[in-house]
Amino acid sequence: MFTFTLKTSSRVQFLNITSEIRRAIAEIGLKEGTALVYVPHTTAGITINEAADPSVVSDINRKLSQLIPVEGAYRHTEGNSDAHIKASLMGSSIQVIVTGGNLVLGEWQGIFFCEFDGPRTRKTIVKTTSD
Amino acid sequence: MFTFTLKTSSRVQFLNITSEIRRAIAEIGLKEGTALVYVPHTTAGITINEAADPSVVSDINRKLSQLIPVEGAYRHTEGNSDAHIKASLMGSSIQVIVTGGNLVLGEWQGIFFCEFDGPRTRKTIVKTTSD
Amino acid sequence: MFTFTLKTSSRVQFLNITSEIRRAIAEIGLKEGTALVYVPHTTAGITINEAADPSVVSDINRKLSQLIPVEGAYRHTEGNSDAHIKASLMGSSIQVIVTGGNLVLGEWQGIFFCEFDGPRTRKTIVKTTSD
Numbered sequence: 001m002f003t004f005t006l007k008t009s010s011r012v013q014f015l016n017i018t019s020e021i022r023r024a025i026a027e028i029g030l031k032e033g034t035a036l037v038y039v040p041h042t043t044a045g046i047t048i049n050e051a052a053d054p055s056v057v058s059d060i061n062r063k064l065s066q067l068i069p070v071e072g073a074y075r076h077t078e079g080n081s082d083a084h085i086k087a088s089l090m091g092s093s094i095q096v097i098v099t100g101g102n103l104v105l106g107e108w109q110g111i112f113f114c115e116f117d118g119p120r121t122r123k124t125i126v127k128t129t130s131d
Numbered sequence: 132m133f134t135f136t137l138k139t140s141s142r143v144q145f146l147n148i149t150s151e152i153r154r155a156i157a158e159i160g161l162k163e164g165t166a167l168v169y170v171p172h173t174t175a176g177i178t179i180n181e182a183a184d185p186s187v188v189s190d191i192n193r194k195l196s197q198l199i200p201v202e203g204a205y206r207h208t209e210g211n212s213d214a215h216i217k218a219s220l221m222g223s224s225i226q227v228i229v230t231g232g233n234l235v236l237g238e239w240q241g242i243f244f245c246e247f248d249g250p251r252t253r254k255t256i257v258k259t260t261s262d
Numbered sequence: 263m264f265t266f267t268l269k270t271s272s273r274v275q276f277l278n279i280t281s282e283i284r285r286a287i288a289e290i291g292l293k294e295g296t297a298l299v300y301v302p303h304t305t306a307g308i309t310i311n312e313a314a315d316p317s318v319v320s321d322i323n324r325k326l327s328q329l330i331p332v333e334g335a336y337r338h339t340e341g342n343s344d345a346h347i348k349a350s351l352m353g354s355s356i357q358v359i360v361t362g363g364n365l366v367l368g369e370w371q372g373i374f375f376c377e378f379d380g381p382r383t384r385k386t387i388v389k390t391t392s393d
Contacts, residue, residue, distance in 0.1 A: 001230060034298055034389060036165055036226050040237030042181040048354040049346055050304040055337035056346045063330060063347050068194060075186035084180055084187045085194050092179040092240070093226050095298050095355050097389045099263060104387065106302030109354070125235065127165060127228045129260055129391055132361060167296055167357050171368030173312040199325060206317035215311055215318045216325050223310040223371070224357050256366065258296060258359045260391055 002028055002126045008118035012065060014047075014057035015113040017124060021096070022103060024126035031101050033130040038093045040125060043083035043117035045090030051110025061114075064089065083116035090114045098128070133159050133257045139249035143196060145178075145188035146244040148255060152227070153234060155257035162232045164261040169224045171256060174214035174248035176221030182241025192245075195220065214247035221245045229259070264290055264388045270380035274327060276309075276319035277375040279386060283358070284365060286388035293363045295392040300355045302387060305345035305379035307352030313372025323376075326351065345378035352376045360390070 002024040006015060017037075025035055039046045050056040064086050074081035094111060097104040105111075113124060133155040137146060148168075156166055170177045181187040195217050205212035225242060228235040236242075244255060264286040268277060279299075287297055301308045312318040326348050336343035356373060359366040367373075375386060 001228060034391060038228055040240060042237065042239045047350040049350050053338055059336045059338050059343040060347050060350055067198060067329060074190045076184055076190050081190040085191050088178040088180050088191055089220060089351060091222060091353060097263060097300060097387060106304065108304045109302060125228060129165060132359060169359060171371060173368065173370045198329060205321045207315055207321050212321040216322050219309040219311050219322055220351060222353060256359060260296060
């Protein structure tokens with residue numbers, strides 16, 4: 001189990017953490033198996049999507065904010081119900097395959113930490129399962 | 132593999148099943164590894180979100196019902212297309228890390244069974260992978 | 263790790279790939295454990311939902327297209343931002359339990375590849391973890 005910290009810089013933000021995941025897998029020393037990347041927060045999520053053009057994740061982020069606005073008829077009084085809802089839509093973990101010590105990702109794929117109630121200091125946990 | 136049954140009491144409902152998952156992991160005897168929590172239904176899902184204030188999951192539930200109303204131009208004739216759609220948005224499984232026999236959850240996190248077409252008797256399956 | 267190819271025939275399409283997953287698990291020879299089914303694309307996803315009535319997945323597909331239209335104020339200029347957003351909502355992988363060499367699915371469940379920017383030739387990767 002490997003935990004790393006990251007700092008987000010705005011309220012909503014998708015951060016490419018692919019290189020951090022690669023580092024965690026190298027640190028753990030996994031050669032063949034799978035890695036669970038887990039976000040221990042309730043107003044942040046994680047997703048895999050295109051890493052080449054940053055417009056892609058900004059489009060995801062803005063469409064989520066359009067469907068789930070900050071303001072609304074929410075009961076939770078902390079002003080971040082939108083963030084909790086988006087977190088469940090993206091999910092709290094992703095899984096990736098590791099072979100030969102390398103992440104098996106599609107050509108365009110990257111792993112993104114989804115901040116929905118920043119800026120904050122956040123944690124991400126990588127837990128590997130070896131073949 | 133450990134299966135438990137739960138009863139939901141309304142059409143849409145988020146049930147905190149964290150203690151049931153803890154019990155399942157104790158029963159299985161997993162000390163170090165991961166647990167897959169799987170929902171074998173198509174009108175229910177599972178998610179991880181805040182367990183402290185119950186308003187959080189009621190906000191998620193109500194926003195989903197606003198985006199995906201019961202009534203609509205659906206082709207499936209059983210009157211529960213909304214439930215199927217919500218189930219795919221939340222997902223049919225979550226994964227958690229276990230260390231020292233304990234669930235690794237963030238401070239505010241709980242595991243919620245998402246009923247979208249209740250009340251019903253439902254099942255949840257816990258399958259662990261040991262290090 | 264087992265990879266198979268599939269061809270989609272329209273822009274948006276949910277393909278039942280349950281039998282392909284069964285074949286992959288038989289090919290790998292997994293008897294007891296879990297299988298990660300991973301989609302290495304950024305405009306396609308994967309979900310588990312009802313396989314009995316094809317109207318169910320067509321309802322999911324059409325509701326997603328209604329919430330996230332092809333046309334919109336997107337920054338990504340390839341005309342497929344909607345596909346990227348839907349991919350993150352469905353997710354890039356699912357996990358299933360295998361016991362006695364068989365998939366543990368609920369009575370109505372099937373595994374669906376979600377094409378959001380076809381028609382294309384696509385890949386799906388099955389990676390198993392044995393008990």
